[in-house]
Amino acid sequence: MTAPLDPNRPPSWLKRQAKGHTRLLLTVAVVIVALVVVSGIASRLLNARALKVQTAARAVQSVTVTTAKLGPREEELVLPGNVQARSEAPIYARTSGYLKAWYVDLGTRVKAGQLLAEIETPEVDEQLRQAEADLNTIEATSQLAQSTAARWRDLLAKGTVSQQAADEKNADANAKRAQLQSARANRERLLQLQGFKRVVAPFDGVISSRRTDVGQLIAAGSGVGPELFHLVDSSTLRIYVQVPQPFTPVLKVGTEAGLRFAERPGRNFPATLVRMADALDANSRSLMVELEYDNRAGELLPGSYAEVHFHLKNASPSPRVPATALLFGANGQRIAKVASDGKVTLQKVAIGRDFGNEVEIVEGLAADEPFALDPPDSLTDGQVVRVAKPETPKPPEPRAAER
Known part of the structure; x- marks a missing residue:
């Protein structure tokens, strides 16, 4: 409670009491202002420190890190193949005259020595x-x-x-x-x-075309007139394949392969590698190999396009990395290895086979070693980075049931 004013007190006392109240109010105001100023300064200092920490954190580059995985011990190599008959020959006349008669036509099966046509001379x-x-x-x-x-x-x-x-x-x-x-x-x-005058078959086979008729003028030789017949022996088919250089060491005579054709889905036709060239093609850097398929059933046709599937075994597979993990420079190809503390080591590597999206590393990187998945070109040896794990793809959302 406030003491009641005494009317008997002198006015000077009242003045002194008013001045005391004023000084108290000023002191309180100064303290409040000081607290506000100190609070603002402290807040700015804390914000500056947090900004400095955040800026320093952002200055450390972030890279996605994964580990090298060994290639499979057995892999499938798929190459295009050209299917040809074992024997194929155009039949020309060896003498000049007029065609007297023909005895075989398109699709006729003939034996060696069988009479095909007669010529009047x-x-x-x-x-x-x-x-x-x-x-x-x-x-x-x-x-x-x-x-x-x-x-x-x-x-x-x-x-x-x-x-x-x-x-x-x-x-x-x-x-x-x-x-x-x-x-x-x-x-x-x-x-x-x-x-x-007697045109005979040189070997067993099937007439694939007849290009002559009775009364036609026949010229001897192969460079003057058209062929009389075309004979094909498709009892055994030859499949020619160009094998890229990196895969040639694992192929040998006797290697089994499977033939697949678009017009025969789900079917696999076994073939055997029987011959290999002794040198690579200088233009394509590939090796010509020949496979054989027993076609006595007549299921396949010469001239077809085939997919040749080789199942190759690799006793000592090498690590494989994405092609984006390679850094190219004056020192050759390098991989950015990342230690547990985030320190980067730019390791020179030797590349084996190139699979397009992946490459085989034959030297410089071991299996399960961590490396940067897609390193920037600005990355330097010894630089410290922040490790980020590769993103895992989200599972597809379940579709709503159709009504």
């Missing part, structure tokens, strides 16, 4: 008759020359004729003998040409 027949007549004439003159030379040798022995005359008769006999051999060779040549 009037010019060859006439040449053969002329050659036989010439041969008969030369045989007669040759016999006469031989008899004459023998008689002149007898006369020379008796001294009746000169040596010069006897030598001339012997030379004439030798010339006639040579003419006789030439005439016989010409007749044999024409007989062979006449024998080519």
